[in-house]
Amino acid sequence: MKHDHVDSDFGPVPGVDLGQIFASRRLLFDAGVHRQLQAGISGRKEHGAQSIVVSGGYEDDEDYGNVIIYTGQGGRDAATGQQVKDQELTRGNAALVTSLSTGWPVRVVRSLTEHRRKAVDGYRYDGLFRVEDYWSELGRSGFLVWRYRLAQLEEGEKPDRAPHRPAGRTTLTRVEVKVQRIVRSTSVADFVKRVHDFTCQVCGLRLPTPTGAYAEAAHIQGLGKPHNGPDIPANVLCLCPNHHTLFDFGMLSIDDDLSVIDLATGRSLGRLTLHDAHEIDPKYLAYHRAHHSRGWVHAPVPAPGPGSTR
Amino acid sequence: MKHDHVDSDFGPVPGVDLGQIFASRRLLFDAGVHRQLQAGISGRKEHGAQSIVVSGGYEDDEDYGNVIIYTGQGGRDAATGQQVKDQELTRGNAALVTSLSTGWPVRVVRSLTEHRRKAVDGYRYDGLFRVEDYWSELGRSGFLVWRYRLAQLEEGEKPDRAPHRPAGRTTLTRVEVKVQRIVRSTSVADFVKRVHDFTCQVCGLRLPTPTGAYAEAAHIQGLGKPHNGPDIPANVLCLCPNHHTLFDFGMLSIDDDLSVIDLATGRSLGRLTLHDAHEIDPKYLAYHRAHHSRGWVHAPVPAPGPGSTR
Numbered sequence: 001m002k003h004d005h006v007d008s009d010f011g012p013v014p015g016v017d018l019g020q021i022f023a024s025r026r027l028l029f030d031a032g033v034h035r036q037l038q039a040g041i042s043g044r045k046e047h048g049a050q051s052i053v054v055s056g057g058y059e060d061d062e063d064y065g066n067v068i069i070y071t072g073q074g075g076r077d078a079a080t081g082q083q084v085k086d087q088e089l090t091r092g093n094a095a096l097v098t099s100l101s102t103g104w105p106v107r108v109v110r111s112l113t114e115h116r117r118k119a120v121d122g123y124r125y126d127g128l129f130r131v132e133d134y135w136s137e138l139g140r141s142g143f144l145v146w147r148y149r150l151a152q153l154e155e156g157e158k159p160d161r162a163p164h165r166p167a168g169r170t171t172l173t174r175v176e177v178k179v180q181r182i183v184r185s186t187s188v189a190d191f192v193k194r195v196h197d198f199t200c201q202v203c204g205l206r207l208p209t210p211t212g213a214y215a216e217a218a219h220i221q222g223l224g225k226p227h228n229g230p231d232i233p234a235n236v237l238c239l240c241p242n243h244h245t246l247f248d249f250g251m252l253s254i255d256d257d258l259s260v261i262d263l264a265t266g267r268s269l270g271r272l273t274l275h276d277a278h279e280i281d282p283k284y285l286a287y288h289r290a291h292h293s294r295g296w297v298h299a300p301v302p303a304p305g306p307g308s309t310r
Numbered sequence: 311m312k313h314d315h316v317d318s319d320f321g322p323v324p325g326v327d328l329g330q331i332f333a334s335r336r337l338l339f340d341a342g343v344h345r346q347l348q349a350g351i352s353g354r355k356e357h358g359a360q361s362i363v364v365s366g367g368y369e370d371d372e373d374y375g376n377v378i379i380y381t382g383q384g385g386r387d388a389a390t391g392q393q394v395k396d397q398e399l400t401r402g403n404a405a406l407v408t409s410l411s412t413g414w415p416v417r418v419v420r421s422l423t424e425h426r427r428k429a430v431d432g433y434r435y436d437g438l439f440r441v442e443d444y445w446s447e448l449g450r451s452g453f454l455v456w457r458y459r460l461a462q463l464e465e466g467e468k469p470d471r472a473p474h475r476p477a478g479r480t481t482l483t484r485v486e487v488k489v490q491r492i493v494r495s496t497s498v499a500d501f502v503k504r505v506h507d508f509t510c511q512v513c514g515l516r517l518p519t520p521t522g523a524y525a526e527a528a529h530i531q532g533l534g535k536p537h538n539g540p541d542i543p544a545n546v547l548c549l550c551p552n553h554h555t556l557f558d559f560g561m562l563s564i565d566d567d568l569s570v571i572d573l574a575t576g577r578s579l580g581r582l583t584l585h586d587a588h589e590i591d592p593k594y595l596a597y598h599r600a601h602h603s604r605g606w607v608h609a610p611v612p613a614p615g616p617g618s619t620r
Contacts, residue, residue: 046522094521208561211407211408212356240552244551245517246517264518
């Protein structure tokens with residue numbers, strides 16, 4: 001168990017300030033900010049992504065400042081930069097999914113040249129982001145791309161010191177990063193949970209607490225950019241935390257007849273439990289199937305081997 | 311299903327500004343900020359707490375500005391204000407647990423008089439907080455009190471408009487409040503999850519994702535104020551999201567011999583699955599039992615009836 005390896009290279013880099021500009025990818029590499037000279041994503045499936053460069057090179061990226069819709073790597077023609085085949089959920093693309101799972105922060109570097117935001121060439125370190133969501137879609141070229149929503153960490157969420165530490169040191173670095181499993185609480189979510197009496201529509205579990213029961217509301221087509229799903233009961237499921245996790249990771253596929261497939265095993269989990277007061281619109285299920293259920297189907301996980309994920 | 315009732319009275323009050331001062335509890339009541347004239351907590355077990363008044367009246371409150379350690383209500387002598395018996399997990403105390411579960415924001419009002427912070431009398435509306443944690447402990451008087459950690463919502467988390475709406479209106483108000491199930495990702499958490507290969511130590515479940523498996527690290531004695539548990543592997547469990555939820559709500563009690571009791575049913579769930587590289591220190595389990603497992607044992611939930619929770 002190489003514990004020391006786990007958190008090395010994640011988080012802020014000592015001596016590198018927010019907004020610091022590097023003239024070249026080589027300088028960015030040497031400073032330890034982004035340990036890849038060409039690839040936009042630095043990281044491995046095993047531990048997640050340490051950093052990305054938002055270069056504007058992918059036709060589908062969207063940069064909203066503190067929220068970035070980032071397109072995965074691969075499938076581009078080296079000469080033209082155009083998307084010529086489907087992207088796979090491997091290498092850096094898989095690393096960003098692992099980052100969603102672990103919650104470790106990802107350093108974001110913006111290429112100033114390609115962003116044409118300033119009359120400066122170079123690369124600017126823009127701080128720590130978390131991966132909030134990932135999904136697949138057909139990019140503008142008609143090929144499958146993997147996409148990620150990254151949100152900048154709030155001031156209070158920043159690790160108060162770098163998780164870097166010399167190899168072999170055994171004291172544990174305390175870094176608290178508030179992360180992942182962000183559950184949106186809305187009046188609609190509350191309504192759906194109450195209709196189902198806090199019982200999971202997939203497995204029938206109802207988690208007791210000292211003052212009632214606990215369930216989570218899962219939006220089928222996500223709220224907010226870029227999914228822009230509506231916050232209405234027809235777009236929400238009442239799930240236990242485990243099935244919410246599996247649903248968000250695209251491991252559950254729900255057909256129009258509301259039967260649930262466990263994509264890890266290919267087995268049916270039966271139909272969703274329904275309630276007259278809560279109708280589910282199949283178009284949101286179709287959206288979820290199209291965007292969230294393809295990781296498993298298209299890219300079954302290969303057995304990890306040394307170096308195999310880089 | 312009274313949907314309209316669910317979100318009424320939660321969140322910001324239209325026309326009331328952050329920092330606005332009210333000369334009396336009556337004015338606070340009339341403005342709709344805190345709908346109780348005497349009680350410090352306004353709310354019901356069924357839907358959660360809409361507001362609290364931090365008065366400094368309880369001997370165990372701690373106010374850190376954007377984090378408040380708040381003591382529940384009840385058990386005080388009316389004449390002296392001293393704690394004379396155990397508090398129960400009912401009424402307002404139960405409402406604050408429901409707020410943890412639902413994630414709805416709680417309005418916080420500070421009594422300026424008792425805080426002696428300013429040379430002004432009155433009550434100041436200090437914005438929206440979320441309930442992040444609750445537990446029981448022996449207060450300074452030796453009686454059981456219920457305590458809550460409330461944290462102020464970040465700027466970006468504030469509902470962008472009030473969830474209030476006139477009764478009978480059927481359009482759904484879109485309020486996104488990022489809440490609850492905050493999972494702290496640390497190098498230690500990562501270590502423990504890897505040791506157990508992302509397998510729940512209670513039930514053996516291992517949730518698959520397209521790039522690996524997903525588990526959560528549960529700190530046994532919580533990090534941060536006021537528990538100040540250490541971030542070391544001996545204080546961490548690897549759990550599936552469902553058992554993490556139950557553990558945090560005090561529904562699982564783990565004995566020194568590492569056998570797990572489901573407090574809702576009283577049944578044993580067997581022993582925790584262990585691994586040589588990960589020893590658990592019983593003193594943290596004892597802390598968790600003392601502070602988090604008493605809600606069920608001491609205050610089994612009565613069947614809710616009209617008015618019974620107010």
